[in-house]
Amino acid sequence: MRYIDEMTKEVDKIVNKKECIILGIESSCDETGIAIVKNGREILSNVVSSQIDIHTKFGGVVPEVASRNHIACINNIFNQALKEANISKEEIDAIAVTYGAGLIGALFVGVNFAKSLAYTLKKPLIAVNHIQGHIASNYIAFPELKPPFMCLLVSGAHTSIFKVDDYTKFTQVGQSVDDAVGEAFDKVARVVGLGYPGGPKVEKLALSGKENICFKRQNSLKHSYNFTFSGIKTAVINYVQNAQSRKEEINKADICASFQHYVAKELCDKALRACEEYNQKTLVIAGGVSANRYIFNYLKNEGEKLGIKVFAPPVSLCTDNGAMIASCGYYNLMSKVGLSDIDLTAKASINYN
Ligand code: KG4
Numbered sequence: 535m536r537y538i539d540e541m542t543k544e545v546d547k548i549v550n551k552k553e554c555i556i557l558g559i560e561s562s563c564d565e566t567g568i569a570i571v572k573n574g575r576e577i578l579s580n581v582v583s584s585q586i587d588i589h590t591k592f593g594g595v596v597p598e599v600a601s602r603n604h605i606a607c608i609n610n611i612f613n614q615a616l617k618e619a620n621i622s623k624e625e626i627d628a629i630a631v632t633y634g635a636g637l638i639g640a641l642f643v644g645v646n647f648a649k650s651l652a653y654t655l656k657k658p659l660i661a662v663n664h665i666q667g668h669i670a671s672n673y674i675a676f677p678e679l680k681p682p683f684m685c686l687l688v689s690g691a692h693t694s695i696f697k698v699d700d701y702t703k704f705t706q707v708g709q710s711v712d713d714a715v716g717e718a719f720d721k722v723a724r725v726v727g728l729g730y731p732g733g734p735k736v737e738k739l740a741l742s743g744k745e746n747i748c749f750k751r752q753n754s755l756k757h758s759y760n761f762t763f764s765g766i767k768t769a770v771i772n773y774v775q776n777a778q779s780r781k782e783e784i785n786k787a788d789i790c791a792s793f794q795h796y797v798a799k800e801l802c803d804k805a806l807r808a809c810e811e812y813n814q815k816t817l818v819i820a821g822g823v824s825a826n827r828y829i830f831n832y833l834k835n836e837g838e839k840l841g842i843k844v845f846a847p848p849v850s851l852c853t854d855n856g857a858m859i860a861s862c863g864y865y866n867l868m869s870k871v872g873l874s875d876i877d878l879t880a881k882a883s884i885n886y887n
């Protein structure tokens with residue numbers, strides 16, 4: 535029998551099981567993540583190997599270097615995930631993998647590893663959209679959380695507002711028309727000399743700074759749910775260069791605090807307005823930038839004033855990891871979405887419009 539026909543039957547059996555164990559594989563950027571998750575919400579193991587130290591030398595992620603490092607470590611990460619979960623590979627019910635969006639070479643490493651495991655173990659292969667994986671990290675963190683809700687997705691590649699209708703259905707209501715917010719953090723960090731990865735470094739330095747620099751707000755997208763971050767990025771670059779040409783000292787902490795405040799307000803205004811328009815009392819933040827506790831607290835406080843509850847996962851689940859892919863894979867499997875044949879391929883970009 536063909537693999538896909540056999541697996542279609544297998545999925546029918548799995549959805550009726552009381553316990554479902556999913557292996558999640560993530561390799562879309564510079565983190566190799568493999569996790570084992572029970573029933574979509576309970577982490578049995580979650581191993582992440584970060585390449586930050588390698589890419590720091592280059593000031594950012596070098597795609598080819600990322601792919602090679604995924605290849606070098608993925609098998610060890612897999613064995614470690616099994617060991618920490620204390621299960622054998624035969625006990626896994628299905629294999630979920632990020633197929634996009636991300637760095638194409640990096641994605642291929644995870645997808646090919648998942649395909650060979652699925653084929654040899656005769657387990658269903660579930661394709662997971664990386665963004666949907668980020669949303670699912672909140673299902674692990676908050677056992678009571680259920681769709682529908684609004685989601686503010688903020689990562690190194692995305693800045694979007696989604697209406698999440700169900701575990702497998704979501705609609706984009708706004709997005710960045712230029713830079714992603716994580717990209718802006720990384721750029722600002724570079725300009726003030728903090729290095730890569732910028733987000734956590736900007737957040738840390740901002741703690742000792744004052745929000746006293748007024749970066750002019752871009753008004754062109756004021757009434758839409760779309761974002762623009764190239765203007766604030768250029769404003770920070772100009773501010774630093776002007777000070778340098780006048781041989782004036784810059785206060786890096788104040789720049790970080792003022793930039794971060796600008797970003798928080800921008801994200802907050804639109805995300806909360808979208809909650810009101812779509813009649814949602816729950817806002818979930820996801821993606822690498824949701825690790826930023828200043829942004830989370832800002833949204834939480836402003837949300838409270840409007841009766842909107844704001845959720846963000848703990849920092850360890852905000853950045854890329856295999857657990858969020860396993861969780862999303864579980865919900866895909868339960869809805870019989872994403873079941874893939876052995877010719878599954880990676881996608882560098884996915885359009886939500
Ligand atoms: O979700 P993620 O790990 O990878 C992508 O899918 O893009 O997000 C990475 C991005 C980077 O731009 C990084 O600087 C940013 O998330 N980031 C942060 C923080 N931690 C990570 N940005 C602001 N504050 C943080 N604490």
Ligand code: ZN
Binds near residue numbers: 822854
């Ligand atoms: Zn991500």
